[in-house]
Amino acid sequence: MSTYDVAVIGSGPGGYVAAIRCAQLGMKTALIEKYSSLGGTCLNVGCIPSKALLDSSHHYDDAVKHFEEHGIEVPGEVKVNLQKMVDRKQSVVDQTVDGIKFLMDKNKIDVFEGVGSFKDATHIDIKKSDGKSETIEAKNIIIATGSKPSNLPFIKLDKERxxxxxxxxxxxxxxxxxxxxxxxxxxxxxxxxxxxxxxxxxxxxxxxxxxxxxxxxxxxxxxxxxxxxxxxxxxxxxxxxxxxxxxxxxxxxxxxxxxxxxxxxxxxxxxxGRKPYTDGLNADAAGVKIGDRGMIEVNDQLQTNVKNIYAIGDVIKGPMLAHKASEEGTFVAEVIAGQKPHINYNLIPGVVYTWPEVAAVGKTEEQLKEEGIKYKEGKFPMRALGRSRASGDIEGMVKILADETTDEVLGVHMIGARVADVIAEAVTAMEFRASAEDISRMSHAHPTYAEAVKEAALAATDNRPLHI
Structure with a gap:
């Protein structure tokens, strides 16, 4: 029987990142995945493939609606080849999954294909698709089995229509x-x-x-x-x-x-929405407590009620986001190694990858009102930016909420072109407890979409944006 310092059940953005960090910290690590393809929902049927289709459809939309205004003439009719779009999507997925395989080999992580099922608190049975099984032992176990789509009780999903x-x-x-x-x-x-x-x-x-x-x-x-x-x-x-x-x-x-x-x-x-996925885990055999909604209960160290078993990602409370799971994977690995990491859950950004994109971090205006926190607001429209006019993406705005007394930034909310990337500026600023004035005094490259953040900060500081 193989013995490990850490075994991770599930290879999504939480699981594979946890495995890598454990290996980096010198622990002998195993990763267990029920499917032949690593990467979990995010890489296979979530974040990555959906973004591939969003980008392909965006190119088509631009060709049909916007090429002419940019002086681009396309002879003949622009047509959709849906199968080619889907094939390209799959190619992107395959490349990304291959990247995870490479990282597993690079970090000397043993990968087991099969359903990981607790035998007890330190032993995991791995049931393979051919009916065979094997058992491994691990001092510490990380549950990262993710989630699956929710449904309404009266809806029959035929998966065709x-x-x-x-x-x-x-x-x-x-x-x-x-x-x-x-x-x-x-x-x-x-x-x-x-x-x-x-x-x-x-x-x-x-x-x-x-x-x-x-x-x-x-x-x-x-x-x-x-x-x-x-x-x-x-x-x-x-x-x-x-x-x-x-x-x-x-x-x-x-x-x-x-x-x-x-x-x-x-x-x-x-x-x-989505719901935690723990089917086949046999958590009872290890004594792991699962709540009424199917979520695994953990403490502030992401430790279950069984001291050597941890849980991360979509199977525990909080937003079901790939980057949240990754942060938790790193966090748990470092906890097991005896370090003292931290996660500020208030600073986990949320993004919608429509066009325009939507991104936010921190408190919403509704939350601040509910909590009785006095705040001030600064807004700036994307259409006032030279970069937005140059690209034709004039929809949207940036909104900054800052503490009325201290000026500390409490929430940043934006909609517009590339705000999925721009939001990182707000996360960085808030991690270091920046004030709106701090952001307003930073030099922002011109012309960029990020200039809207500076202008919104100026509006929040003392209502003096420069370009409206």
């Missing part, structure tokens, strides 16, 4: 009318992919606005922009029935006035 994000990443045709249940990140991103390619897209959301966990100003701005692009929104609608009739899917919902509304489409994407 009534689909999840997994099936939406490998469609054989562009839908005529795609009905998206859920106005969160995944639904909006995939909805925009197919809207660009020619589908009519209707988003049905239970809450009173899309991206409901983000600042209301971002929701308002994104709604306005996506409506201009052609997306239709039905907020405050509770779906109560989804039925497939041949090639048609009928969705019935009730609006806020309790009136029944019917939607008909050829495809329905169910995008109502």
């Amino acid at each position: 009534v689909i999840t994000s997994t099936e939406a990443l490998k469609m054989k045709e562009v839908p005529k009318h795609l009905v998206v249940i859920g106005g969160g990140v995944i639904g909006l991103e995939l909805g925009q992919v197919y809207m660009r390619l020619g589908a009519e897209v209707s988003v049905v959301e239970y809450m009173d606005r899309i991206i409901p966990t983000m600042d209301a100003a971002l929701s308002k701005e994104l709604t306005k922009t996506l409506k201009k692009q052609g997306m239709k929104f039905y907020v405050s609608h509770q779906v109560n029935s989804v039925e497939r009739n041949g090639d048609e899917v009928v969705i019935k919902a009730k609006d806020k006035k309790d009136k029944e509304v019917e939607f008909k489409g050829d495809y329905c994407l169910v995008s109502v």
